[in-house]
Amino acid sequence: MNDLKRTKISGPAIPVRGNDIDTDRIIPARFLKCVTFDGLGDHAFEDDRLQLKQKGQVHPIDNPAFANAKIMLANKNFGCGSSREHAPQSIMRWGRGIDAIIGESFAEIFFGNCVTLGVPCLVADEATMQHLMSHAETHPNDVLVIDIERKTVKAGDQTYSLTLADGPRKAFLEGAWDSTAELLAAKDQIAATAAKLPYFNGWK
Amino acid sequence: MGQSLYEKVFQRHAVRKMPSGQYQLLMGLQLIHEVTSPQAFSMLRDRGWKVLYPERNFATVDHIIPTHSQARPLGDPVAEEMLVALEKNTGQFGLKFFHPSTGEQGIVHIVGPERGLTQPGMTICCGDSHTSTHGAFGALAFGIGTSQVRDVLATQTMLMDKLKTRRIEVNGKLGPGVYAKDVILHILGQLGVKAGVGYAYEYAGDVFDRMTMEERMTVCNMSIEGGARLGYVNPDQTTYDYLKGREFAPKGAAWDRAIEYWNSIRSDKDATYDDVVVYDAEDIEPVVTWGITPGQSTSVSGSIPRKEDFDAGEQALIQEAYEYMSFDAGQPIKGTRIDVAFIGSCTNGRLSDFAEVVRMIQSKPGFKVAPHVRAIAVPGSQDVSRKMVELGYDKVLSDAGFEFRYAGCSMCLAMNPDKLKGREVCASSSNRNFKGRQGSPTGRTLLMSPVMVAACAAAGEVVDAREFFGIRQAVGV
Numbered sequence: 001m002n003d004l005k006r007t008k009i010s011g012p013a014i015p016v017r018g019n020d021i022d023t024d025r026i027i028p029a030r031f032l033k034c035v036t037f038d039g040l041g042d043h044a045f046e047d048d049r050l051q052l053k054q055k056g057q058v059h060p061i062d063n064p065a066f067a068n069a070k071i072m073l074a075n076k077n078f079g080c081g082s083s084r085e086h087a088p089q090s091i092m093r094w095g096r097g098i099d100a101i102i103g104e105s106f107a108e109i110f111f112g113n114c115v116t117l118g119v120p121c122l123v124a125d126e127a128t129m130q131h132l133m134s135h136a137e138t139h140p141n142d143v144l145v146i147d148i149e150r151k152t153v154k155a156g157d158q159t160y161s162l163t164l165a166d167g168p169r170k171a172f173l174e175g176a177w178d179s180t181a182e183l184l185a186a187k188d189q190i191a192a193t194a195a196k197l198p199y200f201n202g203w204k
Numbered sequence: 205m206g207q208s209l210y211e212k213v214f215q216r217h218a219v220r221k222m223p224s225g226q227y228q229l230l231m232g233l234q235l236i237h238e239v240t241s242p243q244a245f246s247m248l249r250d251r252g253w254k255v256l257y258p259e260r261n262f263a264t265v266d267h268i269i270p271t272h273s274q275a276r277p278l279g280d281p282v283a284e285e286m287l288v289a290l291e292k293n294t295g296q297f298g299l300k301f302f303h304p305s306t307g308e309q310g311i312v313h314i315v316g317p318e319r320g321l322t323q324p325g326m327t328i329c330c331g332d333s334h335t336s337t338h339g340a341f342g343a344l345a346f347g348i349g350t351s352q353v354r355d356v357l358a359t360q361t362m363l364m365d366k367l368k369t370r371r372i373e374v375n376g377k378l379g380p381g382v383y384a385k386d387v388i389l390h391i392l393g394q395l396g397v398k399a400g401v402g403y404a405y406e407y408a409g410d411v412f413d414r415m416t417m418e419e420r421m422t423v424c425n426m427s428i429e430g431g432a433r434l435g436y437v438n439p440d441q442t443t444y445d446y447l448k449g450r451e452f453a454p455k456g457a458a459w460d461r462a463i464e465y466w467n468s469i470r471s472d473k474d475a476t477y478d479d480v481v482v483y484d485a486e487d488i489e490p491v492v493t494w495g496i497t498p499g500q501s502t503s504v505s506g507s508i509p510r511k512e513d514f515d516a517g518e519q520a521l522i523q524e525a526y527e528y529m530s531f532d533a534g535q536p537i538k539g540t541r542i543d544v545a546f547i548g549s550c551t552n553g554r555l556s557d558f559a560e561v562v563r564m565i566q567s568k569p570g571f572k573v574a575p576h577v578r579a580i581a582v583p584g585s586q587d588v589s590r591k592m593v594e595l596g597y598d599k600v601l602s603d604a605g606f607e608f609r610y611a612g613c614s615m616c617l618a619m620n621p622d623k624l625k626g627r628e629v630c631a632s633s634s635n636r637n638f639k640g641r642q643g644s645p646t647g648r649t650l651l652m653s654p655v656m657v658a659a660c661a662a663a664g665e666v667v668d669a670r671e672f673f674g675i676r677q678a679v680g681v
């Protein structure tokens with residue numbers, strides 16, 4: 001299980017600024033028509049990128065300076081809207097692959113989807129986020145180091161504290177985020193719970 | 205101390221508490237559709253797992269199915285591939301599939317209740333955020349991601365945090381021409397789209413007590429738009445009358461035992477909640493969204509709000525909405541020209557929605573969709589569609605200028621051929637007005653009730669359906 005453990009995550013960061021970036025913007029609905037997740041990375045933020053391009057601006061995803069990013073930086077309520085797991089799937093498959101996200105807050109389903117994919121979403125306060133984003137914009141090649149155990153991120157010579165609930169934190173540290181195997185281990189308890197529910201037993 | 209329905213049902217389904225503090229929760233029913241399931245089935249196959257309770261998992265096809273023709277192969281090869289994958293997966297793992305050829309196909313959240321699968325006191329999940337719809341029956345129903353779909357297939361359980369509870373009471377009497385859709389849009393406008401994060405919503409009070417099951421479904425459907433993971437109404441006689449005799453509902457002696465059980469899981473009179481909010485039905489008017497979240501709305505007689513009236517933190521999003529929607533603060537919503545009218549979706553694609561629209565159309569001699577408006581009426585299921593034809597609604601709608609389509613999600617989201625073009629404005633009975641939601645990256649959506657959509661379709665612009673149809677005596681609930 002060792003390869004499943006998430007203790008330290010490091011790499012350059014890509015800031016994606018804006019509050020309430022919903023999953024339709026992370027991966028537009030037309031790309032959901034697929035039976036595998038492969039190739040979704042290329043279409044991450046596609047419509048936002050196009051709209052900026054038409055205005056003569058560049059979305060960070062299209063900025064070669066961030067091409068090596070392993071960590072994404074976000075603002076408030078990131079990943080709101082539809083429950084589609086395609087959104088974290090597209091983020092973790094973009095470029096060299098995003099391994100963690102730091103943001104001011106995350107939508108609940110998006111956060112949960114990321115946990116089950118082994119991608120920690122850590123929360124920072126507004127001021128920290130400002131610093132991290134400006135730092136990444138001015139030093140795009142600088143490597144950020146996230147320490148899951150201590151719940152910190154190091155950027156340049158500064159260390160900032162982050163928030164991550166104990167449940168997911170433990171799951172990352174122990175490599176227990178691959179939920180299915182763990183759930184299946186309780187097969188007898190599952191049957192016992194079902195046995196007590198009248199509707200599971202034909203209302204007998 | 206009394207318990208809420210949420211607490212009772214959660215407790216009875218909790219298999220164990222995990223070291224993380226989360227619970228392993230047993231699922232009474234999983235509903236499956238073509239978009240979020242194929243990867244889950246392939247992961248199952250990779251690991252050599254089987255479906256633990258195949259009889260508790262049901263599938264339908266809705267998101268990608270075209271609504272102008274269901275002929276095979278589907279016009280879009282990717283859509284066809286997804287349908288084939290679902291046929292293969294349900295076949296191989298032994299799950300029931302409400303396939304288009306069975307006459308039972310439809311939007312997943314319409315099919316579950318219709319077949320009597322959705323029942324009080326259950327836990328229900330589906331890889332779709334509007335699973336909260338099923339809460340109308342007093343079930344804990346919520347959307348999940350594809351990895352959790354896999355978990356539930358393999359173990360019939362998933363990990364979940366215990367939520368806080370908020371009781372939302374609406375008391376009094378709704379005015380004529382004010383519908384369930386207006387009630388939930390009003391609640392979202394008041395509470396905002398984030399207030400529900402970490403909460404289960406319990407809807408209570410006279411207004412919900414009087415609502416039909418279909419109206420309760422409309423409300424619960426949009427709980428997720430308020431950030432709540434789930435929303436429910438306590439089961440009562442209305443619930444039982446709806447369920448009785450349906451295909452998967454308990455029968456005979458089992459029915460009586462079921463009622464007894466369902467009554468026992470209702471919230472106790474002295475149940476406590478983490479929060480309670482109370483609204484007055486008289487304050488609710490027909491609501492229209494003007495922005496890019498379902499919370500950005502105004503009553504139809506109102507105008508686009510001023511940015512300054514919102515918290516500093518929200519102003520950027522308001523500005524973004526002005527720009528995307530091309531609205532200015534202070535501009536009345538009435539008179540906004542529309543290009544497309546859409547009646548359908550799991551929010552408002554049930555028989556009663558079309559019945560009310562048809563009733564209104566018939567009350568207005570010469571009702572006709574405006575020449576510049578493209579209008580579609582899309583039943584939420586083949587069952588709804590069949591009943592509409594039996595009752596002649598298809599004819600009334602077609603004569604009025606609506607295209608009557610086959611069942612599916614249609615223009616609620618852009619995964620099938622029904623899409624907005626360019627910057628078109630759509631009066632829509634669906635549930636999301638996010639940027640690009642209806643298929644054009646610049647398309648604009650105004651959410652409203654089906655009767656409001658019909659009025660706007662004929663006027664060619666946003667109007668107050670109450671004035672347009674001359675609604676005076678009480679209708680709705």
Ligand code: SF4
Nearest residue numbers: 334549550613616617
């Ligand atoms: S109608 Fe819309 S919201 Fe409902 S299931 Fe289909 S796509 Fe989702």
